[in-house]
Amino acid sequence: MAAAAEGDAYVAFDHVQKSYDGVSLVVKDLNLSIAKGEFLTMLGPSGSGKTTCLMMLAGFETATHGEIRLDGRNINLVPPHKRGIGMVFQNYALFPHMTVGENLSFPLEVRGMGKDERETRIKRALDMVQMGAFASRRPAQLSGGQQQRIALARALVFDPALVLMDEPLGALDKQLREHMQFEIKHLHERLGITVVYVTHDQGEALTMSDRVAVFNDGRIQQLAPPADLYERPENSFVAQFIGENNKLPGTVEELSQGKALVRLATGELIDATPVNVTEKGQKTLVSIRPERVEFKPEMMPAGAHTIGAEVLEVIYMGDILRARLRVAGSDDFVIKMRNTLGQTKLDRGQKINVGWHPQDARALDPS
Amino acid sequence: MTPAAPITPAMLTTADGRPLKAALAAAQARSKRRALFLVLPLLLFVVISFVIPIGQMLQRSFYHDGFSKSAPALQAWFAENPLGTEPDEAAYAALVADLALMQETRAAGDAGTRINYTLPGARSLYTSAARGAKKLEPPFKEALLAEDAKWADPRLWVAMRSAASPWTADFYMIAADLQLAADGGVERAPETQRVYVALYIKTIFLAALITGICLLLAFPIAHLLATLPMAKANLLLILVLLPFWTSLLVRTTSWIVLLQDQGVINSFLVYLGAIGDDGRLRMIYNQTGTIIVMVHILLPFMVLPLYSVMRVIPPSYARAARSLGATSWTTFRRIYLPQTLPGIGAGALLVFILAVGYYITPALVGGADGMLYSNMISFHMNKANWSMAAALATLLLLGVLVLYWLYDRLVGIDNLKLG
Structure with a gap:
């Protein structure tokens, strides 16, 4: 989904800043537009400001500066209960003294809905998450995954157009988490709601989102669809935070026609695509994904620079083989090979040459 | 996802054919013996210093061989x-x-x-x-x-x-404001001598009133304590606990200094001109004094259970309720308050039971109309009428047990959380 233009954004953060103590900013000048029906994920390490942004949108925190708009209306001063935003919390926040049915009934009761309509809607919401038989249970009698579904149903039962999710799958085990990722994704597609999802799990962000906003240090580092984020990180923070990544520090030797030649600290020359380097002699950090590194001579692109490497260890991981190499004096250069029948076996101590397509190596800022 | 089918256990046995239950009991016997051994000193202490003397005391309420x-x-x-x-x-x-x-x-x-x-x-x-x-x-x-x-x-x-x-029920009869009639039946005592029932009711009523005031005062304090950051909350908690570390007599006496006719509050009001010098408020040596001082003394017993319950209520419940469209009042009434019930129950039960049997404070600041049931028990003890004191104490105990039973029926004793 394309980035929403400023005019027709459903949710908009406009120069939003947030400080808790009046000394430091937790959110520094946030500008973000979310289109109607979009699934946007805020991804970042803890303390990066992503949850604060979500809480400001929900109305539990007030912006210190700037404006938050929902459907074109400034909601800075609208109290949370009048925003009509559904929210799923990290620990589900199901009311422990109420049954599942009463939990779902609560948002409908406070809206003054009649009993018949409430029951229809509760049934519909529970069926939607395949929990129809659980209306009379208490939350404590449900497993984590079941509570998760109920929390989801409760956030959707009053038909909000916008649903916020604050690390909703954090407490589930891996298998259930992956299953729920697909369910949430499918619900989003089926209902056409706008979802703002907060997580620190990059896998989750890549799987589910239309666009991902990577947060660090109170700023959005990159806002892009998952594939762009993974394949074309714009700075070294994003490159390191999303997926696995080999880093080679060096200096730009030549810069021409969208290509850069980088001399590493140990003297070797490698090819790279310049991303945020602009002139010769600049320090840079070249980033290459482990699965994009080639070591078979026949697979190397013609004329590519190669670099000598020594195999330090090979780890069997089932679907892939993972080899750690010593490259240019660094011991943590990783490559990944698919575990196929004819795959070349590497042995410890073996000397090989590695190379890559220049567009897979990105010369980023040297931080 | 489907609920587990109920398993009907057949007689399970261990590998060598012993019934599983017997084997389990044998395996646990050792740790049970050890546990008993650990609690034995306390058990003996409680039996010797508590169960036996109190049992004897209560026995005196229906046994008197003087005649x-x-x-x-x-x-x-x-x-x-x-x-x-x-x-x-x-x-x-x-x-x-x-x-x-x-x-x-x-x-x-x-x-x-x-x-x-x-x-x-x-x-x-x-x-x-x-x-x-x-x-x-x-x-x-x-x-x-x-x-x-x-x-x-x-x-x-x-x-x-x-x-x-x-063996006699005479003392309970007296405690019920009854007396033996000339024909051997039972009749009501003359009106001037009917003191016990009215005092019993008044004691229950005052204890309930004190519990209610304590709840009203403690709820906001406990909420504040539970929501403040830990460092500030601890400081405030010390202020709540401070009265615990001061002698009861000192606290009660300082209230006398504050509340008496020539005391700080009255003198200040006179100085302000709010009341005349001859119209000083009577705030002590009466029921008002008993209520004020006992509320102060029993307040921590309400704050602490409330605080311990409120502290573990995650703020996300209130947030969830707000995001679902509830106003702050609805959130408080339907989400927060029901979750504090275990604390309210524990605090109310604690304060009520303490208040019902309180002695020192009403004795010091109660005057004539601020007396409670325990002061009457003490009165009979001073006159060596052990049987009458025991009968009154038993009735007080029964009253508390009945309330406890009611509480269990209405709220459920497992919902109690004392800290």
């Missing part, structure tokens, strides 16, 4: 002649024989005291009659009546019949 132990002849006569029989010459002969025995064993005072409990003013009859009992000649009826005509009082004979058995 019966030195009245064997009368016991025999009462056994032969049912209630309502006019005391004949044989009855008087038995009475004189017992009076002589009392003189011999120097028990006339005890016996008279026992009769005195149910029939005030009867004690001197026994002490004076016992002195000359040996010299009395038959017919004993005339001889005794000549000494004191009160011996013919049918109430006296009813009282003696009741006291001739060491």
Whole structure:
């Protein structure tokens, strides 16, 4: 989904800043537009400001500066209960003294809905998450995954157009988490709601989102669809935070026609695509994904620079083989090979040459 | 996802054929013995210092042998002649024989005291009659009546019949503001002597009032404590606990300094001109004083259970309710308040039980109308009327147990959270 233009954004953060103590900013000048029906994920390490942004949108925190708009209306001063935003919390926040049915009934009761309509809607919401038989249970009698579904149903039962999710799958085990990722994704597609999802799990962000906003240090580092984020990180923070990544520090030797030649600290020359380097002699950090590194001579692109490497260890991981190499004096250069029948076996101590397509190596800022 | 099918356990056995339950019990016996061994000192301490003395004390409320132990002849006569029989010459002969025995064993005072409990003013009859009992000649009826005509009082004979058995309900009867009628039945005590029931009701009412005020004051404090950052909350918690570390007497006395007629508050109000010098407020040595001081003393017992419950209520519940569209008042009423119920229950039960049996504070600042039931118990103890004190204490205990039972029925005792 394309980035929403400023005019027709459903949710908009406009120069939003947030400080808790009046000394430091937790959110520094946030500008973000979310289109109607979009699934946007805020991804970042803890303390990066992503949850604060979500809480400001929900109305539990007030912006210190700037404006938050929902459907074109400034909601800075609208109290949370009048925003009509559904929210799923990290620990589900199901009311422990109420049954599942009463939990779902609560948002409908406070809206003054009649009993018949409430029951229809509760049934519909529970069926939607395949929990129809659980209306009379208490939350404590449900497993984590079941509570998760109920929390989801409760956030959707009053038909909000916008649903916020604050690390909703954090407490589930891996298998259930992956299953729920697909369910949430499918619900989003089926209902056409706008979802703002907060997580620190990059896998989750890549799987589910239309666009991902990577947060660090109170700023959005990159806002892009998952594939762009993974394949074309714009700075070294994003490159390191999303997926696995080999880093080679060096200096730009030549810069021409969208290509850069980088001399590493140990003297070797490698090819790279310049991303945020602009002139010769600049320090840079070249980033290459482990699965994009080639070591078979026949697979190397013609004329590519190669670099000598020594195999330090090979780890069997089932679907892939993972080899750690010593490259240019660094011991943590990783490559990944698919575990196929004819795959070349590497042995410890073996000397090989590695190379890559220049567009897979990105010369980023040297931080 | 589907609920597990109920398993009907067949008789399970271990690999060598022993029943599983027996094997489990044998395996756990060792740790159970060790556990018992660990609690044994405390168990003995509680039994020796608590269960036995209190049991004995409570027993006194329905057992008193002050009269019966030195009245064997009368016991025999009462056994032969049912209630309502006019005391004949044989009855008087038995009475004189017992009076002589009392003189011999120097028990006339005890016996008279026992009769005195149910029939005030009867004690001197026994002490004076016992002195000359040996010299009395038959017919004993005339001889005794000549000494004191009160011996013919049918109430006296009813009282003696009741006291001739060491097992008695007399003290509970008195505590219920009843007395023995002349025909051996039970009637209400004269209006001027009806003190116990009214005091019982007043004590329950005051304890409930104090509990209610404590709840109203403690709820916001506990909420503040629970929502503040830890460092500030700890500081405030110390302020809540500070009264615990100060002597009860000092706290009560400082209230006297504040509240008395020439005290700080009154003098300040007079200085401000809010009241005249002759219109000083009476805030102590009455019911008001009892309520004010007891609320202050019992407040921490309400704050602490509330705080411990509120602290573990995650703020996300309130946030969830708000995001679902509830106003802050609805959120409080339907989400927050129900979750604090275990704390409210624990605090209310604790404060109520403490207040119902409180002694020192009402004794010091209660004056005449601020007295509570325990002050009456203490009054009887000071007069060595152990049985009456025990009967009142038992009634207080029963009242508390009934409330406890009600609480269990209405709220459920497993919902209680004391800290």
